[in-house]
Amino acid sequence: MSAHPHAREDKPPQSVQHGALSVRDLDKSFQIGGRPHKVLDGINLDVRPGEFVSIVGASGCGKSTLLRLIVGLDTDYSGELRLDGERIATTSLDRGIIFQDHRLFPWMTLEQNVELALLNTDTPKDRRAKIVADHIALVNLTGFEKAYPHQLSGGMAQRAAIARALVTEPRLLLLDEPLGALDALTRVHVQNELQRIWMAQRSTMVMVTHDVEEALYLGDRVIVMSPNPGRIRRIVDVDLPHPRDRRSPLLHRLKDEILAELTSGADADAADNLVHLPSREPR
Amino acid sequence: MTGWLTRFPVRVAIGLVAPALLIVLWQWQTSEHIVTFAPPAAVGTALLDLIRSGDLARDTLATLKRAFTGLAIGVPLGVAVGIAMGIWKPIDRLVGPLLHALRQVPMIGWLPLMGLWFGMGATTELAVVGMSSFFPSMLNSHAGVAQVEKRYIEVGGIFRFSVAQRIRYILLPGAMPLVLTGITQALAFAWIATIGTELLTGANAGLGVAMQLAQVQQRLDIMLVIIGVTAALGFTINQLFRQLRQSLLRWQPSV
Amino acid sequence: MTSRAADLLPPVRPRRAFQLSGLPVGALLAPLLLLGLWQLLCLSGVFPPQVLVPPSGVARTLEEMALSGELQRHLGDSMRRLLLGFAIGAAAGMAFGVTIALSRLAEAALSPLFLTLWQVPVIAFVPMMVMFLGIDEPFKLAVVAIAAFFPMALATFDGIRGVPKSWFEVAKVYRLSLFQLIRRILLPATVPAVLTGLRVSLTRAWVVLVAAELLAADSGLGQMMEMGRQLFQIDVVLAGVIVTGLVGFLLDRGARWVESHATRWRAA
Numbered sequence: 001m002s003a004h005p006h007a008r009e010d011k012p013p014q015s016v017q018h019g020a021l022s023v024r025d026l027d028k029s030f031q032i033g034g035r036p037h038k039v040l041d042g043i044n045l046d047v048r049p050g051e052f053v054s055i056v057g058a059s060g061c062g063k064s065t066l067l068r069l070i071v072g073l074d075t076d077y078s079g080e081l082r083l084d085g086e087r088i089a090t091t092s093l094d095r096g097i098i099f100q101d102h103r104l105f106p107w108m109t110l111e112q113n114v115e116l117a118l119l120n121t122d123t124p125k126d127r128r129a130k131i132v133a134d135h136i137a138l139v140n141l142t143g144f145e146k147a148y149p150h151q152l153s154g155g156m157a158q159r160a161a162i163a164r165a166l167v168t169e170p171r172l173l174l175l176d177e178p179l180g181a182l183d184a185l186t187r188v189h190v191q192n193e194l195q196r197i198w199m200a201q202r203s204t205m206v207m208v209t210h211d212v213e214e215a216l217y218l219g220d221r222v223i224v225m226s227p228n229p230g231r232i233r234r235i236v237d238v239d240l241p242h243p244r245d246r247r248s249p250l251l252h253r254l255k256d257e258i259l260a261e262l263t264s265g266a267d268a269d270a271a272d273n274l275v276h277l278p279s280r281e282p283r
Numbered sequence: 284m285t286g287w288l289t290r291f292p293v294r295v296a297i298g299l300v301a302p303a304l305l306i307v308l309w310q311w312q313t314s315e316h317i318v319t320f321a322p323p324a325a326v327g328t329a330l331l332d333l334i335r336s337g338d339l340a341r342d343t344l345a346t347l348k349r350a351f352t353g354l355a356i357g358v359p360l361g362v363a364v365g366i367a368m369g370i371w372k373p374i375d376r377l378v379g380p381l382l383h384a385l386r387q388v389p390m391i392g393w394l395p396l397m398g399l400w401f402g403m404g405a406t407t408e409l410a411v412v413g414m415s416s417f418f419p420s421m422l423n424s425h426a427g428v429a430q431v432e433k434r435y436i437e438v439g440g441i442f443r444f445s446v447a448q449r450i451r452y453i454l455l456p457g458a459m460p461l462v463l464t465g466i467t468q469a470l471a472f473a474w475i476a477t478i479g480t481e482l483l484t485g486a487n488a489g490l491g492v493a494m495q496l497a498q499v500q501q502r503l504d505i506m507l508v509i510i511g512v513t514a515a516l517g518f519t520i521n522q523l524f525r526q527l528r529q530s531l532l533r534w535q536p537s538v
Numbered sequence: 539m540t541s542r543a544a545d546l547l548p549p550v551r552p553r554r555a556f557q558l559s560g561l562p563v564g565a566l567l568a569p570l571l572l573l574g575l576w577q578l579l580c581l582s583g584v585f586p587p588q589v590l591v592p593p594s595g596v597a598r599t600l601e602e603m604a605l606s607g608e609l610q611r612h613l614g615d616s617m618r619r620l621l622l623g624f625a626i627g628a629a630a631g632m633a634f635g636v637t638i639a640l641s642r643l644a645e646a647a648l649s650p651l652f653l654t655l656w657q658v659p660v661i662a663f664v665p666m667m668v669m670f671l672g673i674d675e676p677f678k679l680a681v682v683a684i685a686a687f688f689p690m691a692l693a694t695f696d697g698i699r700g701v702p703k704s705w706f707e708v709a710k711v712y713r714l715s716l717f718q719l720i721r722r723i724l725l726p727a728t729v730p731a732v733l734t735g736l737r738v739s740l741t742r743a744w745v746v747l748v749a750a751e752l753l754a755a756d757s758g759l760g761q762m763m764e765m766g767r768q769l770f771q772i773d774v775v776l777a778g779v780i781v782t783g784l785v786g787f788l789l790d791r792g793a794r795w796v797e798s799h800a801t802r803w804r805a806a
Contacts, residue, residue, distance in 0.1 A: 298650035
């Protein structure tokens with residue numbers, strides 16, 4: 001089957017069974033100026049195996065913090081995080097992450113960067129080259145194996161980062177504004193790629209973004225978060241099969257709804273935030 | 284308006300004016316017998332004589348050997364200590380204060396003390412040259428490890444790197460640009476320290492010794508030959524290392 | 539995302555943590571620890587006093603030399619040479635740097651010779667200068683001035699040439715006069731590079747001066763150490779090493795302080 005570049009024998013082809021994420025009563029605070037400042041408040045969320053969930057919200061709603069907790073880079077929280085019933089205590093090769101900055105090591109070629117992810121897996125050495133080549137092919141970068149990150153364009157580097165994150169076949173892939181640093185056209189292109197890769201790979205994905213359209217286009221569900229402290233405000237089901245058509249009326253209607261929701265709170269303060277230009281005041 | 288200045292032959296011609304004036308001045312003062320120094324043409328003769336007698340080769344080799352023996356001790360030690368200090372804070376706490384205190388003394392300033400301890404011979408020379416290459420290597424390697432960005436270390440965490448893997452795949456390559464900067468500095472410092480110690484210890488051979496001798500004999504021609512060789516060698520060593528550095532750091536956008 | 543490895547691994551950023559009323563305790567801690575270790579080594583009897591005198595012995599020597607005025611004479615002579623030579627060299631270097639930065643003709647005419655001479659370690663000029671100037675005061679001043687000249691000229695040149703072209707365009711958009719351009723943009727933009735150049739020049743000048751005094755002088759810290767060596771007075775040599783290190787340290791710290799306070803507008 002071409003859907004999976006290298007389905008392992010010991011794994012059932014329906015790897016969709018794995019990758020159920022459950023978040024229970026998650027609270028997270030930071031110390032700011034010596035005082036605790038709550039960034040996540042009572043987050044409850046269940047992500048089904050193989051599901052694509054998007055999280056949108058204004059900056060400062062703690063959505064990136066949530067991903068750092070799930071991936072295990074930050075373990076200082078209260079509540080419960082479980083992947084397939086197992087409590088998350090640290091990082092694991094079962095959970096991959098893609099950051100906004102691609103974080104490829106600048107001193108390694110694309111190929112070396114991807115292969116590095118396999119360093120601590122039990123993948124046999126003689127199969128690694130093949131697996132790496134397959135994943136580079138999956139993100140359409142064949143031919144650039146020997147390129148250093150600074151020789152790649154922003155979109156290519158981000159796709160390389162996707163290959164590196166997928167090469168360990170994580171049960172859960174987290175995406176922290178993965179396309180945030182790309183220009184609008186490249187973004188659309190990588191979004192399409194991402195949708196194609198997810199359909200081929202079918203691992204669970206949770207993506208944080210501030211682009212509502214992107215969230216709707218890719219997500220089976222869209223979690224809308226509100227800031228100060230970060231809470232889940234609404235969960236929107238996007239009942240459309242993949243691959244999706246950007247022109248779908250449903251996507252546009254949902255986009256208007258979510259945008260209205262996200263900006264409604266802000267409108268009340270808008271009048272206070274108006275800048276008064278002294279020289280332009282009526283006399 | 285100054286467009287003609289950017290043309291290569293024009294630039295070279297203008298650049299030669301100042302040295303030419305210097306030579307004319309020198310020739311003029313020789314013929315006027317203001318001071319009894321050899322005329323410019325004598326420099327060429329002196330160079331040929333020094334090459335023919337083998338003195339130049341002997342002194343150059345002696346200096347090179349001194350410099351590179353010192354470097355071979357100081358650089359590996361400096362890089363190792365600097366990296367260790369960057370990775371493990373206890374090591375930094377333990378030896379950092381000592382090293383930072385010792386660093387304050389100008390390198391040549393150690394000569395009298397080393398001379399008392401080891402005599403004004405090869406050991407003292409090596410100690411001073413080694414120290415002058417140790418400190419820049421150590422400081423830059425330390426800074427190199429310290430400035431490796433946290434976001435790269437996080438990637439190591441995601442892929443469950445062990446401490447050894449983290450050092451090998453992230454910290455060492457990430458620190459490499461500054462480590463190489465440190466070695467570049469070490470090369471320059473070691474070269475200066477070698478000439479300096481030769482001047483001061485009066486070793487039996489070496490470019491510094493030849494300079495000292497030329498000074499005593501009032502031979503400006505020999506002096507200039509030796510200064511020229513010293514400068515050219517220092518320049519060549521630096522250039523060669525730059526090439527090496529560039530090929531080692533080809534992963535960087537621009538070196 | 540500017541956090542560094544130091545946050546995850548042992549932090550190794552320059553020690554700024556312990557500050558006691560503006561005085562970095564870490565900087566004082568280092569020499570104190572060293573002194574303690576050194577005293578212990580001597581008390582343990584590993585080294586005979588002909589090889590290593592304990593700090594208390596060096597302190598006594600320093601006290602005697604201070605009481606007799608000998609220390610002040612050496613230190614004073616060294617500092618006078620340093621400051622005078624540095625002032626001459628740095629001023630000349632700055633003037634030279636400004637000249638070759640502003641005039642393309644001057645750059646074309648002088649920079650090849652300048653860059654060639656720059657390849658020569660200053661210390662290699664010492665014997666030649668002894669030939670020309672003898673070993674008296676002019677020689678020492680000249681050595682210090684030359685040591686200060688080169689880094690200063692280069693820093694000034696880089697500072698002026700490094701002013702971004704876009705800033706000139708901003709000046710043009712707001713129609714600044716030439717005087718305003720120099721005062722508001724060129725000077726402040728060049729100051730950081732020039733101050734760094736001053737610091738580097740000062741520390742280089744100090745290193746070269748000590749070497750020159752070791753080689754040929756009748757006074758100064760370098761000569762004090764060299765005499766101590768010839769007379770096998772290890773305490774005098776060690777006193778010289780300590781005072782020399784202290785002076786170097788204070789010069790560097792002082793220059794850094796000036797640098798950081800004069801360029802506060804820069805991002806920390």
